[in-house]
Amino acid sequence: MIETLLSLKGIAKSYGSVRAVSDLNLDIRQNEFFALLGASGSGKTTVLRMLAGFETPTEGQILLQGRDIVPLPPNRRPVNLMFQSYALFPHMTVSQNLAYGLEMERLSRAEVKSRVDEMLEIVQLSHLSRRKPDQLSGGQRQRVALGRALVKRPRLLLLDEPLGALDKKLRGEMQMELKRIQSEFGITFIVVTHDQEEALVMADRIAILKDGGLLQCGTPHEIYEHPGSRYAADFIGEMNFLSGRVRAGELVTEDGTRIAAPVPADVMPGDTVDIAIRPERMKIGTTNLENMVKGQVVATAYLGLDLQVHVQTALAAKPLLVRMTAQEVDTAQLVEGDDVTIGWTAQDTRVFRA
Amino acid sequence: MASQANPRLMFAILAAVFAFLYVPISVLVALSFNDGGLPTAWTGFSVKWYGALFRNGDIMSAALNTLIVAIVSTVLATLFGTLLAIGVEIRRRKGRFLETIIFAPMIIPDIVLAIALLSFFSLLNVTMGLHTVILSHVVFNLAFVCSVVRARLKTFDWSVVEASADLGASTVTTLRRIVIPVLLPAIVAGGLLAFTLSVDEFIIAFFTAGAGRSSITLPMQIFAMIRFGVTPEINALATLIMAFSVVALALSQRLNRGGLPGQ
Amino acid sequence: MKDRSPALLMAPALAWLTAFMVVPCLLILALAFFRRGIYGGIEYTFTLENLGLVFDPLYAGIFLKSAWIAGLAALIAVVLGYAAAFAIAAAPARRQPALLFFAVLPFWSNYLVRTYAWIVLLNREGLLTGIARWFGYDGELPKLLYTEPAVVVGLVYNYLPFVILACYAPLSRLNVEIGEASRDLGASGWTTFRRVTVPMTFHGIATGFVFVFVLSIGNFVTPALLGGGQFQMIGNLVYAQFLTANDWPFGAALSMVLIAIMMGLLTLQTFASEKASGSGRHD
Numbered sequence: 001m002i003e004t005l006l007s008l009k010g011i012a013k014s015y016g017s018v019r020a021v022s023d024l025n026l027d028i029r030q031n032e033f034f035a036l037l038g039a040s041g042s043g044k045t046t047v048l049r050m051l052a053g054f055e056t057p058t059e060g061q062i063l064l065q066g067r068d069i070v071p072l073p074p075n076r077r078p079v080n081l082m083f084q085s086y087a088l089f090p091h092m093t094v095s096q097n098l099a100y101g102l103e104m105e106r107l108s109r110a111e112v113k114s115r116v117d118e119m120l121e122i123v124q125l126s127h128l129s130r131r132k133p134d135q136l137s138g139g140q141r142q143r144v145a146l147g148r149a150l151v152k153r154p155r156l157l158l159l160d161e162p163l164g165a166l167d168k169k170l171r172g173e174m175q176m177e178l179k180r181i182q183s184e185f186g187i188t189f190i191v192v193t194h195d196q197e198e199a200l201v202m203a204d205r206i207a208i209l210k211d212g213g214l215l216q217c218g219t220p221h222e223i224y225e226h227p228g229s230r231y232a233a234d235f236i237g238e239m240n241f242l243s244g245r246v247r248a249g250e251l252v253t254e255d256g257t258r259i260a261a262p263v264p265a266d267v268m269p270g271d272t273v274d275i276a277i278r279p280e281r282m283k284i285g286t287t288n289l290e291n292m293v294k295g296q297v298v299a300t301a302y303l304g305l306d307l308q309v310h311v312q313t314a315l316a317a318k319p320l321l322v323r324m325t326a327q328e329v330d331t332a333q334l335v336e337g338d339d340v341t342i343g344w345t346a347q348d349t350r351v352f353r354a
Numbered sequence: 355m356a357s358q359a360n361p362r363l364m365f366a367i368l369a370a371v372f373a374f375l376y377v378p379i380s381v382l383v384a385l386s387f388n389d390g391g392l393p394t395a396w397t398g399f400s401v402k403w404y405g406a407l408f409r410n411g412d413i414m415s416a417a418l419n420t421l422i423v424a425i426v427s428t429v430l431a432t433l434f435g436t437l438l439a440i441g442v443e444i445r446r447r448k449g450r451f452l453e454t455i456i457f458a459p460m461i462i463p464d465i466v467l468a469i470a471l472l473s474f475f476s477l478l479n480v481t482m483g484l485h486t487v488i489l490s491h492v493v494f495n496l497a498f499v500c501s502v503v504r505a506r507l508k509t510f511d512w513s514v515v516e517a518s519a520d521l522g523a524s525t526v527t528t529l530r531r532i533v534i535p536v537l538l539p540a541i542v543a544g545g546l547l548a549f550t551l552s553v554d555e556f557i558i559a560f561f562t563a564g565a566g567r568s569s570i571t572l573p574m575q576i577f578a579m580i581r582f583g584v585t586p587e588i589n590a591l592a593t594l595i596m597a598f599s600v601v602a603l604a605l606s607q608r609l610n611r612g613g614l615p616g617q
Numbered sequence: 618m619k620d621r622s623p624a625l626l627m628a629p630a631l632a633w634l635t636a637f638m639v640v641p642c643l644l645i646l647a648l649a650f651f652r653r654g655i656y657g658g659i660e661y662t663f664t665l666e667n668l669g670l671v672f673d674p675l676y677a678g679i680f681l682k683s684a685w686i687a688g689l690a691a692l693i694a695v696v697l698g699y700a701a702a703f704a705i706a707a708a709p710a711r712r713q714p715a716l717l718f719f720a721v722l723p724f725w726s727n728y729l730v731r732t733y734a735w736i737v738l739l740n741r742e743g744l745l746t747g748i749a750r751w752f753g754y755d756g757e758l759p760k761l762l763y764t765e766p767a768v769v770v771g772l773v774y775n776y777l778p779f780v781i782l783a784c785y786a787p788l789s790r791l792n793v794e795i796g797e798a799s800r801d802l803g804a805s806g807w808t809t810f811r812r813v814t815v816p817m818t819f820h821g822i823a824t825g826f827v828f829v830f831v832l833s834i835g836n837f838v839t840p841a842l843l844g845g846g847q848f849q850m851i852g853n854l855v856y857a858q859f860l861t862a863n864d865w866p867f868g869a870a871l872s873m874v875l876i877a878i879m880m881g882l883l884t885l886q887t888f889a890s891e892k893a894s895g896s897g898r899h900d
Contacts, residue, residue, distance in 0.1 A: 054516055074519040087517035091535045100531075104522030152521065364704040368716070371701040375723050375777065378734035381744055385737065395747065434630040441626030455634055462642070463835035463879065465852050466872045469859050470641035473648060473869070493637045496630050525622055554727040556838065561859070573729055580733045580842060584740055592730040603725040607718065 003030045005188050006051075006156060011060035013046050013212075020046045021212040024060070028156075028190065033182050035203035036192045039235070043212035044192045048158050051190065052081040064155065075104070080154040084161045086145035088133040094144050095120070095129040101152045115151055122181065123147040139170050146178075150185065159191045163198060175201050196236045200224065208232050230274045230352040240282070240320045242275040243354070251275065251351065255314045260290040261349035272354040279323035281348035284309065285332055289343035295320065297338045309334060311342055379596060386593040391586030403590040412567075413591065416575035423484055423559070423571060424552040427491035432545040434492070435499025440533060442500070443507040459497035467493070468561035475562060482564025487571065490562045491552045498551060499544035502610065506540035543610035550602045554595070648869035659865060667870035676854070680874075683850040686765065687833035690772035694829045695822055697773070698780025702821070703814075705781070706788040717785060724778035732842050735771050736762060739843075763845030771843040772833045780825035787818040819893035823886040831879045835872075851875060 006028040013021040021043040028034050038044040049055040051062060053074035061068045069077055080101070089097050095116055102112045120126040123143040133141055142162065149157055162178065163171045179202055182189045193199055199206045200220045207217040208231075216228040227233035234241070244253045246269050251259045259275055267273055283289065295313035302308075307329045310319040322342060324332065334340070386404070390397030407413060442452065459467070471490045475482050514536070518528040534541070556573035563569040570578075572595070579588050649667050652660040670676060705716045723731060738744050739761040746758055761767060791814065799809040815822070833839075837852030844850075849857075851871060858868030 052516075052520055054519075074516070075522045075524060081517075081520045083513045083517055085511060085513050087511060087513035089514055089517070089532055089536070091538075100518070100523075101521030104527070148517075148521070359703065359707040361707075364707045367700045367704040368708075371697060371704075371777075371781075372719070374697070374774070375720065378738055378774065379723060379726065379731065382730070382734045382737055392742065434633055437626040438630035441623040444626070445623040455631070455639065459634070459638060461879070461883075462638075463831060463872075463875060465835050465837060465855055466642070466645070466875060467638065469855060469868060469872055470645045471637065472859060473865060474637075474641035474644050477644065489637055492633060496633065500630065550725060556729055573727065576727075576729050576733070577838070577842075580729065580736060584737055584742075588733065589737070592727070592733055595730055596726040599726045600722060603722065 004028070005030045005032070005065060006190075007061075007063040008047075009061040009063065011047070011050065011057045011062065013043075013050060013055060014058045019212055021050075021057075024209075024212075024214055026207060026214065026217065028188060031186050031188055033179065033189045033202055033204045034191070035199035035206045036190060036209060037194070037196060037199045037206050037235075038209035039194060041211075042209040044194075044209050045160060046212075047209070048081070048160055048190070048192045051156070052079060052158055053077050078154055079156045079158060080149040080152050081158040081160065082145050082149045082162055084164060086133075086141050086165075088141060088144055088148070090133055093130050093132055094125055094136070097133070097144055097148050098151050101148060105152070119147045119151040122150075122184075138166055139174065142166060142174065146181070150181070150187070153185075154187065156188045156190065159189060161193055162191060163195075164193075171198070178202060200236070208235065227276075227350065230276070230354075233276045233350060233352070238279050238321055238323070240277045240279060240316075242277075242316050244273050244275045244351075246271050246273060253315050257293065257315055259349065260346035261351050262346065263351055264353070267351060267353050274352045274354050276350040276352065277320075277344055277348060279308065279321040282320065282322040282342050282344045284311075284322055284324065284328070284334070284340050284342055286343045287341070290346040291349065292341055292343045294339065294341050297334050297336055297340060299336060300334060307334075309340075311340060313342070382589055383593045383596070386586070386589035388586070388589075391589075403586040404594075406587050407590045407594075410587065412570075413572070413575055413587070415567075416570050416572045419484055419569060420553055420572040423487050423491060424549050427488045427495050427552050428545050428549040430488075431492045431495030431548045432499050432541060435496035435544060435548075436503050436534075436537065436541050438496065439500045439503035439507060440529075440537075443504060443510075456497060456500060459494040460501070464555075464557040468558045471558065472561040482562055483566075483569040484563070486562045486564065487559045487569065490558050491555060494555075494558075495548035495552055499541070499548050502544035502547060503537060503540050506537055506610070510536065539609045543606040546602050546606040546609070550599050550606075554599060645869045645872060648866050649873045651866050653864050653866050664866075667866045668873075670867055671870055671874050676871075679849050679854055680851060682848060683834045683852075686769060686772070686850065687830045690769050690776070690833045691826045691829035693769070694773045694777050694780045695784075695826050698777050698825055699784045699822060701777075701781045702784035702788050705785055706791075713789070717782070720781045721778045724775075724782075728775060728838065729842075731775055732771050732839055735767065735774065735843060739767055762843065763847050765844070765848065767843040768840050771839045772829070772836065775839065776829040776832060779828055783825040783828065784818065784821040787821040788814075791817060816893045820890040823890050823893075827879075827882045827886045831882060834878065835875050 004027045006026075008024050008026040011021060011024040012019070024043075024047065036044040036047060046055060050057050053069075053072060053076075057070060060070075062070050064078070069079070089100065092100065098116045098119055099112050102115055107115075116129075117126070120129055123146060125140065125143055125147065128136065128140060133144065136144065142165070146159075146162070159178075163174050166174060175198060178189070178191075191199070191202065200223075203220060205217065205219055206223050208215040208223065210231060216223060216232050218226075223232065224236055227236060230241070233239050242253050242259070244251050244259060246252075246263065246267055249269070251261055251263060251273070253259060253275070261275065263273075293313050293315055295311040297309055298312045298319050299310040300307055301310075303323075305326045307324045307326075309322045309324060311322055312319045320342065385391075387399050387401065388396055389400035389402065391403060438456065442456065467490075471486070472482075475486050480486060514532055515528055518532045519525075523531065554573060556571075556577060559571045560574055560577070563571065563574065572591075576588065576591065576595075579585065648659065650663055650665070652662050652664045652666065654660045671680070701720060705713055705720065708716055740746070741758075741760075741762065745761060749758055795813060795817070796809055799813045800806070804812065834850065835852045835855075836850065837856045840846075840848065840850045840853055846853075851874075855868050855871045855875070858864045858871065862868075
């Protein structure tokens with residue numbers, strides 16, 4: 001049984017008549033790497049700021065190990081935040097930035113120094129300890145911000161778009177770095193991000209927020225393979241969507257093609273539905289799958305090792321995306337204008353009530 | 355679009371305007387080193403008028419008074435003006451009334467503020483002297499300090515304040531260890547500006563210093579002297595005062611533009 | 618840092634401004650409506666006499682004279698200042714900060730000293746006389762100091778840096794392409810200047826004009842030093858009511874009028890700037 005560290009119970013936040021967060025319930029476990037994922041305006045940053053203490057919930061409780069921390073001001077919470085802008089103190093050196101939070105705990109000089117030195121090692125900044133923030137690169141600044149929050153050994157570390165300011169290559173490295181540090185320290189991390197890929201790579205569990213409410217919460221695998229709604233399916237990863245309708249116990253697309261798929265219990269005969277298939281679940285050139293459709297290649301694009309093929313079919317106005325691996329690409333030798341057959345299984349097809 | 359202008363015409367304009375601005379004060383500076391002291395003839399280089407200046411008891415006591423007024427009013431104005439600037443910028447709502455009050459000392463004609471303060475002090479039966487000059491100088495000085503510090507706060511990253519709270523600091527600690535140090539260059543620049551303004555200020559001091567020689571400030575002394583014509587000592591004094599103002603301003607500009615590294 | 622702290626931080630400064638600016642100014646406002654005591658004090662009975670006196674032909678004349686001198690100074694300062702600001706904005710970008718700095722520098726040296734410099738120049742035994750003698754001219758130069766033009770020159774000299782600063786700000790922000798667009802559409806350089814540049818930078822011109830006008834009309838130092846007491850301006854009149862004539866209520870009324878003129882002009886300036894930049898867009 002994994003212990004729950006943090007419970008959000010019926011959290012709501014309104015600014016005047018604007019509701020930023022409504023009736024949010026979440027349980028976050030000890031040592032978990034948890035991601036709050038959402039588009040801008042989804043309320044994810046407001047949730048984070050309520051956890052840090054910079055916003056007060058209009059309703060609800062925030063229980064940290066069973067104790068409500070809502071009445072506590074930010075400086076009295078065993079929770080630290082890594083700011084999106086990093087918010088490093090510009091007039092202090094790296095060491096001084098790291099020491100600041102420990103000095104607030106009135107620790108002895110020797111203790112502060114030893115913990116700062118230890119943290120400098122961990123975030124690999126020992127050689128830069130006397131520099132000021134403006135003499136550091138983006139990645140180094142990010143590590144100072146992380147170290148400054150971690151050195152306090154909080155029970156919970158909040159990270160607001162921690163990798164947003166870094167370039168793509170550095171972001172990949174830092175994702176792994178964050179995971180390493182998190183597992184080494186055994187501290188619970190809550191990351192706010194709008195980048196679904198980042199959430200999928202780093203998090204143990206993801207909560208998708210939309211319009212201030214919880215849409216779905218689960219492991220990356222659950223969320224990717226079994227999105228609970230069309231929005232979640234669209235927001236996470238690439239997805240092909242077809243519009244369809246349930247007619248006489250069968251699923252039919254707009255042009256009348258029958259689609260084999262597990263139909264959820266809440267879909268009634270006559271309902272219009274959205275049918276979703278991941279591009280990597282579609283195969284070109286196979287013949288023995290439950291769903292088969294003819295089409296013509298209109299464009300191809302390389303995504304690293306993979307090839308993304310755009311195939312125009314009768315099923316939808318937009319071309320379908322099919323993702324092929326390097327081996328498949330080598331055997332198929334596709335060019336624009338080729339006529340192809342696309343196939344996929346019923347099991348890989350998701351259906352949502354429209 | 356000014357870049358399409360005729361360069362020769364532009365140069366001529368600049369030359370003329372800069373000549374107009376600088377010839378009169380340059381003449382003054384040159385004459386302060388003229389041995390004969392008269393503007394009509396150059397009789398050799400000398401610093402004797404500077405010597406005479408320092409032996410003039412009236413001027414020296416006025417200079418001391420000015421120093422007292424400028425230092426005390428600058429300290430008070432820097433403290434109040436900085437806190438005011440921080441307070442105004444933290445407050446999200448911008449009140450028009452508040453802005454007017456803060457801006458007013460900079461645009462009210464000196465003569466109006468001067469007579470208002472004179473009437474105020476007389477009706478309250480306050481004996482006027484250097485202390486009333488100080489009280490009055492703080493009014494416009496704090497407005498100038500406030501405006502310099504606010505300009506710096508416009509580019510201030512307020513998340514460092516939240517970061518400080520997040521790391522366990524109280525409001526007072528955050529103010530003392532984060533906000534004030536980051537603002538320090540702007541605060542010093544504002545203070546220098548205030549000091550310069552106070553040293554140069556004449557009209558308000560003239561009306562609020564009360565009667566008697568004991569509270570005469572340097573500008574009052576200069577006014578009294580130049581009403582009776584040109585003397586070589588004034589040239590020397592004027593040169594020194596200008597040099598002081600220019601150095602203080604340059605320093606203030608430098609501090610404020612450079613800021614702390616990284617801002 | 619959020620809830621009550623802004624009020625606490627602002628309290629000392631606002632208390633100070635209230636005690637030593639707002640209250641004294643309200644006092645002056647009130648004084649303007651009291652009667653002058655027989656021996657120079659204040660009699661606390663309501664009267665409109667003081668304000669009426671402002672429009673007495675004697676004082677109205679001084680007002681008109683002051684307005685004429687202030688207006689002339691403001692006009693000359695704006696023409697010179699705008700030209701200088703335009704030339705600075707036309708200079709290479711890296712030289713502009715230094716040029717601006719040196720244009721504004723004299724503004725920060727002592728006002729009395731700057732005025733005094735003109736006494737040295739214009740004095741009967743002054744530099745101009747010296748130069749004339751040096752060229753062999755032995756006769757009397759026309760009287761330069763203690764004249765109306767001397768006062769105007771002094772005012773222009775003192776306030777010119779501010780006008781340069783006020784005009785430079787909008788000029789430096791002008792987009793080069795707007796001027797090029799005007800030329801591209803067939804306008805000559807002069808037409809572009811008149812129909813595009815000036816309207817788009819009118820705010821700076823208006824600010825400069827109002828500033829010089831207001832500070833000049835209330836000035837008593839320059840008329841006293843360069844005018845030599847030959848004529849009075851409103852500033853001198855206010856000065857006299859408080860320090861020699863001892864008619865405080867009338868002095869207060871005069872300064873109220875001064876404030877009214879200032880506020881009226883500032884409002885007009887805001888209005889005119891909006892209109893000018895607006896019409897600049899529609900033309």
